[in-house]
Structure formats: structure tokens, C-alpha cells
Amino acid sequence: MTPSSKPRLPAFDAALASPEQTAVLSEILAGPRGNLNGPFLGWIHSPELAQHAQRLGAFCRYQTGLSLRLSELAILVTAARWQAQAEWYIHYPIALKAGVPETLAEQIRTGAAPEFEDADDALVYAFTTELYDGKRVSDATYARAVARFGHETTINLVGLLGYYALVAMTLNVFEMRAEGQTTLPFAE
Template identity: 30%
Template sequence: MAQHTQAPRLAPLRPPYDGAIQKRLDAIMPDGVPPLTLFTTLARNPRVFERMMSGGLLDKGTLTLRQRELMIDRTTARCGAEYEWGVHMTFFGDRVAITKEQSASIIRGTPQDACWDTENDRLILRMADALHDTSTIDDALWADLAAEFSDEQIIELVVLAGYYHTISFCCRAFNLDMEEFGARFDAA
């Protein structure tokens, strides 16, 4: 997975931020944590920033936190978006009990790796791979997914994969610098 070696292509906004942007940043960032470079870069286009932040799926939906994070982590890893993968692994990896072996498998492994001990986890990884590789889900995988997940959960997983492809494209195309706290691919 190629990592950028160039400087960021867009400078993020610097404080003080416009009132609407500041309000949105305050709503999405934990207290005391500065806004992510991704957010302040997207905020250079307030319309896109608002739409992207309004369309996020980090709220409580039909999936467990672990299910959501596995889809996000596998999708961003497959896209080579170390920035976004690193932010999610840092903020959520321990909370959803992703082991060191699973973290490495998310980046370089397969859903059949021994570290994946539930069919649920393996199916999410297979789904992320299928969507990334073919932009669809074949009938056999669909049948497996339908046996394990509700229609609502399948819809949410597909939309998560698409949304995090978009986020990955932004991270990679903008050549975002890694957040200092973000996990790194080579450390997994």
C-alpha cells in the first residue's frame, strides 16, 4: 500500500473557524481533542464539509460498534488510507477488542486468518473485500450475509463501505499528514 511522500496538497483551515464550522467541529470532536486534519481540510469547502459531516454513520445504528469498526478498518486499509485507518484504530481499536493479530490481518491478511474466530467478523471482512474488489456482492456471499445479518444491517454495512471509500479517497488525494496519535500500518 503506497503511502504519500509529498506534502499535503491542501492546507487545512486554521482557527479561528467560521461559527458554523466551529459548531460542527465542537459537536464531532471529544472535549480537549483538536479537530482532525481531515475535517479542517474538508472545511475549506463549507458546503461539502457540512454534507460530509451530516452523512456520517458514527452514531448508534443497527450494527454493534465492533461490526461498524471492522467494516471501516478493512475498507480504509484496502484503500491504503493509513490516515483514516490509524485514527479509527486509535480511537476505537481497543474499545472493540481488535487484537494485534487482527489489526495486522485487517491490513495484510484474509478473512480466513486464524485470528478471526467468529463467522460474523469473517463475513464483514469478506463483504468489505467484495465491495472493494468488485463493487458488488455475489449471490453466495449475499446468502451468507442474509443468514447472519438483518436487511437493515446489510444496508448499513454497504453504505459504510461506500462512505469510507469516499473518506479514503479524500485522505489519499489530499495527501493528508498523519495525525501524531494515529496508528501506523507498519506497527500492526
């Protein structure tokens, strides 16, 4: 896929925003993200979807019961699987700051076989890749996840993966880039 020369969505003009759009944007800016980088200016063309999605996203990013490192690792795997340029660009520095090793991130980005130093990283990677590759998770991987994280956090991990797949799809379909993004982590 090559980005088209014409934007796929009309430019969003905050001065012309509906009350529903203004409410969504205000909530996003006042929340833990504090910015509109990512899919939000795409979703804003459907303010009800934007509101539901951004609230789900805030939960999936900050309240799953997983550490920030593990959440960001799962997001990087998702971004790589979808080759979501902006998703990777936004989350890569967050993941490194949260403790994901740079070498591991690069292995995930390029599709190389990852080498893990941390058992939780290996478990989240196995769970995520089994779900994406086979559309299921094996009994053994599921049992390991529940034993390590519990049922609630395992459910939340599935939600996080679903949410970030939605983000990736949005970014890819509408050919969105992150603020300030001048390089692409994946070939197009």
C-alpha cells in the same frame, strides 16, 4: 506515492472561517466525535460538502445497527484497501478497544489471509472484501448478511463502506495525516 514537501491544501485558519465553516466545525466538535481529526480540515474548504459528509459520517459510525466492533472492522478493511495512513492510525486503537483482535487487525493491515474466531467478523470481512474486490457481493454472502443483520443494517453497512472509502480518498489525495501521527502503517 510520497508526500510532497508542500501541503496540498492551504492551512485552515479558524479566525478567518466563514459562518458556514464555523457552523460545520462547531457541529463536529459538539457531536459524538468531539474532534476534527481525519478528513474534516480538508473538507472544510468546501463547507457544504463538509456538512453533508460529517453528518453522514456520524450516522455511519454510530447508528448503523452494527456493533462498534463490526463497524470498526469494516473501517480497518477499508483503510487497508486504500492504504489510508490516517484512517488506519485513527481507527486501529478504536477497533482494538471495541474487541477486534490485534492479530486479526495486523493480518488485515498486511494483506495476510485473516483467521477469524468470530462468525460475524468473518461475514463482515467477506462482504467488505467481495464488494471492494469484485464491485459486487455474491448472492450467498448477501443472503448471509441479510439473515444475520437484516435489510436495513446491510444497507447501512454499504453506506459505512462508501463513507469510509470517501474518507480514505480524501486523506490520500490531500496527503493528510492524523493529529500526532509520526508513523505510517503502510509503505509509501
